[in-house]
Amino acid sequence: MTTFKIATFNANSIRTRLAQILEWLARERPDVLCVQETKVQDSEFPAQPFQDAGYSVAFNGQKAYAGVALISRTPPDILAAGFPNGDDQPRLQRATFGDLVVINTYVPQGRAPDSEHFQYKLQWFARFRQLLEQQHTPEQSIVWVGDFNVATSDLDVYNPTGLRDHVDFHPAAQAALEQVRQWGFEDVFRRHHPDEPGQFSYWDYRAHNPVERGVGWRIDHIWATPNLAERSARAWIDVAARHAARPSDHTFVVAEFALSHTPSD
């Protein structure tokens, strides 16, 4: 038996957060780190520092907004970016390591419930479920991580009543994500922390001392298919990692799985 360790982090600019990420990688040595909101086009992605740290990195980005990166101790056997029918923004990566599938997503935020962007978000989840139906099965060992831009229960936001109409807590967004969950995923963090409130991965920049005041959200997730979720050993949110010189508005979410073998062996 060996441990497979995976983490997710919305960097809000991978160039601004580069030192923080490298420091975290050196300390935690995960097998895979999935990053969202890299905010850099591929030609300017800082790949060398990750390679120098002993990691392989696959990136799909653009100027200014969105963008995803998948950092791993061994290169994936298979890499796929985006939906089969094409994407207008880089938000999705799938990587295969042996029989293990890692999916990294930066789900559209949605801006406002009455906007076309919110409809795009709901559609995004529907397209993602379609992709799963067409190219995967729940019997596979799949770990799906990233910024889902949805808090799934009242425990996952600081003010469930006041935030009901927010695009990241809206019933329609929760229902759209629920459709994906029902395909065959379990929330690995919740499996290990049932009914535990105040476990947040994101805090609004615009609030004052939001971490100290508990004004947060849990929208960054690690979900897994059943046979993988059963083998999860622990999961946690590294709140302390946010206390850096230039913190992102998100922090690292981490999980460990006990597997018979991992690609990093």
Place this chain on the structure above:
DNA sequence: ATGGTGGCACCGCCA
């Protein structure tokens, strides 16, 4: 707080 901050673009947009 019908406000607040931060990152990147370009002369606002996105979160």
